[in-house]
Amino acid sequence: xxxxxxxxxxxxxxxxxxxxxxxxxxxxxxxxxxxxxxxxxxxxxxxxxxxxxxxxxxxxxxxxxxxxxxxxxxxxxxxxxxxxxxxxxxxxxxxxxxxxxxxxxxxxxxxxxxxxxxxxxxxxxxxxxxxxxxxxxxxxxxxxxxxxxxxxxxxxxxxxxxxxxxxxxxxxxxxxxxxxxxxxxxxxxxxxxxxxxxxxxxxxxxxxxxxxxxxxxxxxxxxxxxxxxxxxxxxxxxxxxxxxxxxxxxxxxxxxxxxxxxxxxxxxxxxxxxxxxxxxxxxxxxxxxxxxxxxxxxxxxxxxxxxxxxxxxxxxxxxxxxxxxxxxxxxxxxxxxxxxxxxxxxxxxxxxxxxxxxxxxxxxxxxxxxxxxxxxxxxxxxxxxxxxxxxxxxxxxxxxxx
Ligand SMILES: Cc1cc2nc3c(=O)[nH]c(=O)nc-3n(C[C@H](O)[C@H](O)[C@H](O)COP(=O)(O)OP(=O)(O)OC[C@H]3O[C@@H](n4cnc5c(N)ncnc54)[C@H](O)[C@@H]3O)c2cc1C
Numbered sequence: 001x002x003x004x005x006x007x008x009x010x011x012x013x014x015x016x017x018x019x020x021x022x023x024x025x026x027x028x029x030x031x032x033x034x035x036x037x038x039x040x041x042x043x044x045x046x047x048x049x050x051x052x053x054x055x056x057x058x059x060x061x062x063x064x065x066x067x068x069x070x071x072x073x074x075x076x077x078x079x080x081x082x083x084x085x086x087x088x089x090x091x092x093x094x095x096x097x098x099x100x101x102x103x104x105x106x107x108x109x110x111x112x113x114x115x116x117x118x119x120x121x122x123x124x125x126x127x128x129x130x131x132x133x134x135x136x137x138x139x140x141x142x143x144x145x146x147x148x149x150x151x152x153x154x155x156x157x158x159x160x161x162x163x164x165x166x167x168x169x170x171x172x173x174x175x176x177x178x179x180x181x182x183x184x185x186x187x188x189x190x191x192x193x194x195x196x197x198x199x200x201x202x203x204x205x206x207x208x209x210x211x212x213x214x215x216x217x218x219x220x221x222x223x224x225x226x227x228x229x230x231x232x233x234x235x236x237x238x239x240x241x242x243x244x245x246x247x248x249x250x251x252x253x254x255x256x257x258x259x260x261x262x263x264x265x266x267x268x269x270x271x272x273x274x275x276x277x278x279x280x281x282x283x284x285x286x287x288x289x290x291x292x293x294x295x296x297x298x299x300x301x302x303x304x305x306x307x308x309x310x311x312x313x314x315x316x317x318x319x320x321x322x323x324x325x326x327x328x329x330x331x332x333x334x335x336x337x338x339x340x341x342x343x344x345x346x347x348x349x350x351x352x353x354x355x356x357x358x359x360x361x362x363x364x365x366x367x368x369x370x371x372x373x374x375x376x377x378x379x380x381x382x383x384x385x386x387x388x389x390x391x392x393x394x395x396x397x398x399x400x401x402x
Pocket of ligand 1: 123124125126127128129130131132133134156157158159160209354357358359360361362363364367379
């Protein structure tokens, strides 16, 4: 494909997208929004020029853009209206990049283009009732029967589970191996017999995530990503992309830029009337800029080929803190009215606590930064090297093969 200058990208986008309305209200992806069609239309509009995922190979829906071109596309893209891509985010930002690293050519061929063009939606089936922070403790069992895996267990907090076509499922294939080494990553169709999805309601009113029950659900071995017992390695790739992307997602949708819409909105509603509020708002604005510079530095390193690492944890921590401080400031300026469901910022206020939980809690990110960035002593991990079947969870009857 032709090389991408700013003008070339603008010409391609002008023919396909509408320009961003600078005054438009923006918020975080997914909240208060169940619309799948806007995002699908946007991705479809970009499909023939591969600009939704420019770095992906052209044969998989991208255009094989180099680092400079990817940066150019990202820069010019900010001039255009981007709909809420929440429904498509697992596929575009986590499953797709993971398939590019760990997927076989036939898997890339089958799954990447429908992700890039918005035809198929993916969800991430990692967390379980007793395996969230301690993800390597998953107890969903995967038993190989001929050419098929038979899955039994329960997942929870599966965002997008109710409308996804595909689930990226971390399951235990060997109960006698230590917990990190007995896991396998399997992709399953969500309409497979034996897969039951039960949506849950969050305190902000959203019904994005679900419990998923797996009862003798059969999945072809061809859907395994990576080797048998290598699921943890694949999961780490997924999570590194999730953490690195979490802050970016919030930033993009919250309109944090040179003239952030939240700040203009606050001023327009009289929220900067007192010196104390102005002081808080300016401190938040400065913090936001610092977070943004750090994020851009990490993004530049990634674009230059670096794999996302523990710096994603630092980014996630700052992204969550920023979101919560902003929601708090807006709510304070609204006063008692902030409690009303239709008040400015109410949805963000009720969503803010989840920022410190989703994609790994703040405490877990602190542990990662402490151990892997600062070199502090690791916290005790008593069950790391014993067979999982002998661990507390492995010994409970319901997690053992029937
Ligand atoms: C909005 C939202 C969307 C989500 N979407 C998905 C999804 O799509 N797919 C998916 O698989 N999961 C999803 N999750 C689940 C999320 O990844 C988990 O909630 C998270 O990892 C925490 O796990 P847990 O809820 O089991 O809490 P627990 O792990 O039980 O933690 C409870 C508390 O103990 C603390 N804690 C635990 N271990 C330690 C430790 N070693 N050191 C210090 N403190 C510790 C935690 O920080 C937390 O405060 C979502 C969660 C939310 C809120």
